[in-house]
Amino acid sequence: MTDTAHSVAQQLFEFIQQSRDGYAIYDVDDRLCYCNGVFKEMFCIEGAYQHLNFADLIRHTYAIGRGIRLDTDNIEVWLTQANAKRRSRPFRLFEVDMMDGRWFLLSEQIRQDGALLVQAKDITKQKVMESELIRSVDTLHQMALTDALTGIANRRSFVESVESELSRCRRDTSLVSQLLLDLDHFKNINDTYGHQGGDAVLKQVANTIKKTLRQYDIFGRIGGEEFAVFLGSTDAQTAMEIAQRLCQAVAASTIHHGQAQIRVTTSIGVTTRECDTSFEQLYLEADDALYQAKQAGRNRVISYQQGPDSGQIGPD
Numbered sequence: 001m002t003d004t005a006h007s008v009a010q011q012l013f014e015f016i017q018q019s020r021d022g023y024a025i026y027d028v029d030d031r032l033c034y035c036n037g038v039f040k041e042m043f044c045i046e047g048a049y050q051h052l053n054f055a056d057l058i059r060h061t062y063a064i065g066r067g068i069r070l071d072t073d074n075i076e077v078w079l080t081q082a083n084a085k086r087r088s089r090p091f092r093l094f095e096v097d098m099m100d101g102r103w104f105l106l107s108e109q110i111r112q113d114g115a116l117l118v119q120a121k122d123i124t125k126q127k128v129m130e131s132e133l134i135r136s137v138d139t140l141h142q143m144a145l146t147d148a149l150t151g152i153a154n155r156r157s158f159v160e161s162v163e164s165e166l167s168r169c170r171r172d173t174s175l176v177s178q179l180l181l182d183l184d185h186f187k188n189i190n191d192t193y194g195h196q197g198g199d200a201v202l203k204q205v206a207n208t209i210k211k212t213l214r215q216y217d218i219f220g221r222i223g224g225e226e227f228a229v230f231l232g233s234t235d236a237q238t239a240m241e242i243a244q245r246l247c248q249a250v251a252a253s254t255i256h257h258g259q260a261q262i263r264v265t266t267s268i269g270v271t272t273r274e275c276d277t278s279f280e281q282l283y284l285e286a287d288d289a290l291y292q293a294k295q296a297g298r299n300r301v302i303s304y305q306q307g308p309d310s311g312q313i314g315p316d
C-alpha cells in the first residue's frame with residue numbers, strides 16, 4: 001500500500017468509527033470481521049465480536065429484545081427467509097426499524113472474494129416526515145369526502161359510493177332505492193334563528209337520519225338543506241316505509257339552539273329501480289318525486305311514478 005493509500009485508509013477508518021451510520025464487514029463465511037459503534041448498537045454487541053456470524057448476531061438480538069426489530073414468533077424461520085435474500089445480489093438495499101423507534105436504510109455490497117460490506121444509514125427523520133405526510137394525505141382525503149358541518153358524506157363522496165355500489169350489483173337483478181330529502185321552509189328557519197340556528201338544525205337532522213338508518217345504507221348531504229339516502233337491495237315498499245320513518249323522525253325531533261326550541265319537517269322523494277341504473281337516473285327520479293312532495297304540501301313522502309299518478313304517503 002502506498003503512503004497515500006495508507007493515509008486515506010486511516011482517515012476513512014476514523015470517519016467510520018465516529019460515523020452516525022452503521023458499518024460492518026463480513027467475510028465469505030458470513031463471519032463479522034469489523035463493525036463500528038452504531039452497528040454494535042443495532043445488534044446489541046458488547047465486547048469482542050470477531051468471528052460471530054450473521055445468524056449468531058440475529059439470534060442474540062432476538063433473545064435480548066433490543067436493537068433491530070425482528071417481528072417473528074420463530075427466529076429460525078425468519079433466518080431462513082433472510083438468508084435466502086442475503087447475498088442473493090451484488091448490491092441490495094432495504095429498510096429496518098429498531099425497537100427504540102429509529103429507522104435505518106441498509107445496503108449490502110458484495111466484493112468478488114465474497115466479503116460483504118454493510119452500511120446502515122439513519123433515516124429516522126425521513127421516516128417520521130413520511131408518516132406525517134401519509135397522515136396528512138389521509139386527513140385531506142377524509143376532509144375532501146366529508147361535509148364539514150354535519151360530518152357525514154358530502155355530495156362527491158355520496159355519488160362515488162352510490163356509483164361503486166351500482167357497479168358492484170350491476171349483474172344482480174336486485175332492486176335499489178334512493179331517497180332525496182329537502183328540509184321544508186328552511187329559509188324561514190335561517191331568517192328566524194339566524195344562520196347558526198340553521199346550521200344547528202342541519203347537524204341535528206343529519207344525526208336523526210343517521211340514527212334511523214341501517215349501518216350499510218349510504219347517506220350524504222348533497223346540497224345546502226338537501227340530503228340523500230341510497231338503499232341497496234331494497235324494494236319500493238320497504239323504501240317507502242324507511243322514508244316514512246325518516247319523515248316522522250325529523251318532524252318529531254326538537255332542536256335546542258340557545259333558548260330556542262326549533263322544529264322542522266322534511267319532504268322526501270323516493271325512487272326504486274333495478275340495479276343496472278345510474279346515479280343520474282336515480283337522482284332525476286327522486287328529485288321529481290321530491291318536487292311532487294313539496295307541491296302536495298311538504299312534510300310527506302312521495303314515490304316516483306312515470307305519468308300523472310304519483311304514489312303518496314302523507315305525514316300521519
Ligand SMILES: Nc1nc2c(ncn2[C@@H]2O[C@H](COP(=O)(O)OP(=O)(O)OP(=O)(O)O)[C@@H](O)[C@H]2O)c(=O)[nH]1
Nearest residue numbers: 182183184185186187188190195196198199224225
Ligand atoms: N344555515 C344554513 N343555511 C343554508 C345552508 N345551505 C343552504 N342554506 C339555506 O337554505 C335555504 C334554502 O331555501 P330554499 O331553497 O328557498 O328552500 P326552503 O326555504 O327550504 O323552502 P322549500 O324547500 O320550498 O320548502 C336558503 O336560505 C339557503 O341560504 C347551510 O349550510 N347553513
